[in-house]
Amino acid sequence: MSQLSAHFAAGVDPAVRRARVAVAFVFFACGVIFSSWVPHIPLVQQRIGLSDGELGLALFFMAIGAISAMPLCGWLTGKVGGKRVCSISSLAFCLALYLPTHAESFAQLAAALFVFGACSSGMDVSMNAEAVRVEKDFGRAIMSSFHGFFSLGGLTGALIGGGLLALGVSSQLHITLMIVLIAVLCLLAFRYFLHNAPEAAGGHTFSLPSKPVLALGLLAFGALMAEGAMADWTGVYLSSVLGTSASTAAMGFAAFSVAMAAGRLSGDYWTRRLGPVNLMRCSAVIASAGLVMGLLFAEPLLAMVGFACVGIGLANIVPLVFSAAGRVPGMSAGNGIAAVATSGYTGFLAGPPLIGFLSELMGLALALGVVAVIILAAGPFAHVLRNRA
Numbered sequence: 001m002s003q004l005s006a007h008f009a010a011g012v013d014p015a016v017r018r019a020r021v022a023v024a025f026v027f028f029a030c031g032v033i034f035s036s037w038v039p040h041i042p043l044v045q046q047r048i049g050l051s052d053g054e055l056g057l058a059l060f061f062m063a064i065g066a067i068s069a070m071p072l073c074g075w076l077t078g079k080v081g082g083k084r085v086c087s088i089s090s091l092a093f094c095l096a097l098y099l100p101t102h103a104e105s106f107a108q109l110a111a112a113l114f115v116f117g118a119c120s121s122g123m124d125v126s127m128n129a130e131a132v133r134v135e136k137d138f139g140r141a142i143m144s145s146f147h148g149f150f151s152l153g154g155l156t157g158a159l160i161g162g163g164l165l166a167l168g169v170s171s172q173l174h175i176t177l178m179i180v181l182i183a184v185l186c187l188l189a190f191r192y193f194l195h196n197a198p199e200a201a202g203g204h205t206f207s208l209p210s211k212p213v214l215a216l217g218l219l220a221f222g223a224l225m226a227e228g229a230m231a232d233w234t235g236v237y238l239s240s241v242l243g244t245s246a247s248t249a250a251m252g253f254a255a256f257s258v259a260m261a262a263g264r265l266s267g268d269y270w271t272r273r274l275g276p277v278n279l280m281r282c283s284a285v286i287a288s289a290g291l292v293m294g295l296l297f298a299e300p301l302l303a304m305v306g307f308a309c310v311g312i313g314l315a316n317i318v319p320l321v322f323s324a325a326g327r328v329p330g331m332s333a334g335n336g337i338a339a340v341a342t343s344g345y346t347g348f349l350a351g352p353p354l355i356g357f358l359s360e361l362m363g364l365a366l367a368l369g370v371v372a373v374i375i376l377a378a379g380p381f382a383h384v385l386r387n388r389a
Contacts, residue, residue, distance in 0.1 A: 016134065022190070022193055025189045026189055027127060027153065028149040028156070032154070033097055033178070034153075036157045037097060038157075039161035040101045043101075043165075044101060048103065048104065058110045059113065061111070061113045062113035062114065062120075065121070066124075067349075073126065074339065075334070083193040085126035086126035087187075094178075098175055098179065099112035127146075128326065131323075131326075143319040143320070146319070160178075161174060212328050212384060216340045217340045217343030220322075223375075224344040225347035228348040229368065232351075233352065233364065233368060236249075237364055237365070241298075253307075255307050257311065258311070259309070260311035262315075264319065276385040277383060277385050280382035283314070283315070283316055285379065290305075290306045290313060291306060291309075291371060294310070313375070321344070351371075
């Protein structure tokens with residue numbers, strides 16, 4: 001742990017550097033756990049005999065579980081401390097990975113995914129709250145790199161899961177290995193967390209969101225709605241509108257995902273260089289312009305370059321918003337992040353069906369153009385980050 005921390009910063013308390021590495025690993029672990037489920041989705045669908053519609057409805061229960069649990073997780077994080085909530089919820093998240101992969105009916109799968117989503121909320125809110133407090137101790141912007149490690153974890157978990165299943169490793173063995181490995185490594189990482197005590201401000205009661213939290217929630221809603229739209233509709237656009245093959249269509253989202261991971265890993269540098277407000281405005285312009293470019297030119301390669309620009313532009317909006325939400329006066333970091341994350345993930349859910357509805361009215365290209373306008377609208381609201389930078 002100490003060898004890794006030497007690469008992060010000089011002139012910072014070694015304990016804070018170690019805490020930064022530990023929190024970054026927990027973000028990475030969260031991405032691994034979540035993406036370890038992804039390769040099993042078609043296997044579970046086939047085993048239970050679900051239609052695409054039934055599978056989609058079951059997956060929706062995961063989102064319902066996540067959103068339902070976020071306010072409670074934020075309150076608990078402020079009440080008992082981020083380290084305790086993160087420790088318990090991460091172990092629960094690991095164990096919950098077993099449930100959907102062993103479901104034997106639609107009802108069991110829906111219930112398992114609800115629990116899986118609720119556990120992910122606990123880990124998500126508490127690790128972001130801990131990241132905000134470590135960022136304060138660190139003395140400069142580091143939130144984007146944490147989210148970059150989550151993206152790397154997602155890629156890693158998907159590659160490991162897909163690779164092991166391709167080699168003939170059983171589903172049960174893969175899940176067991178991932179649960180044990182990630183749980184043990186998380187327990188080691190928690191030793192280096194610094195903030196075990198409850199937060200001083202706003203941690204013991206539920207409260208209505210303030211105007212700054214509502215503004216940050218709108219930014220998160222728009223950013224994650226755009227992420228959801230890109231995840232579900234880039235491949236469809238490339239295949240149905242531009243007429244590419246299925247493999248080429250898959251490359252559109254891959255370009256978006258890789259660019260987003262790269263943007264997050266470099267985001268701390270740009271936050272320090274430009275400041276949160278200017279970075280938010282630049283990010284909105286880059287993402288919006290990239291999407292417009294991808295839609296205007298009927299050339300798959302240019303479309304994929306445009307989608308990569310969207311990934312770079314969207315990469316740092318959520319980390320900037322979460323960092324600001326964790327610093328709202330009068331609220332604990334957990335409560336602030338939970339309120340903003342609930343709004344953001346609602347947008348993530350609303351984005352894909354909204355694009356589908358608009359596509360029926362005006363065509364897919366114009367429907368995605370609406371997303372470009374929503375992204376661009378984040379620029380004028382970037383000032384809400386100023387007082388919490």
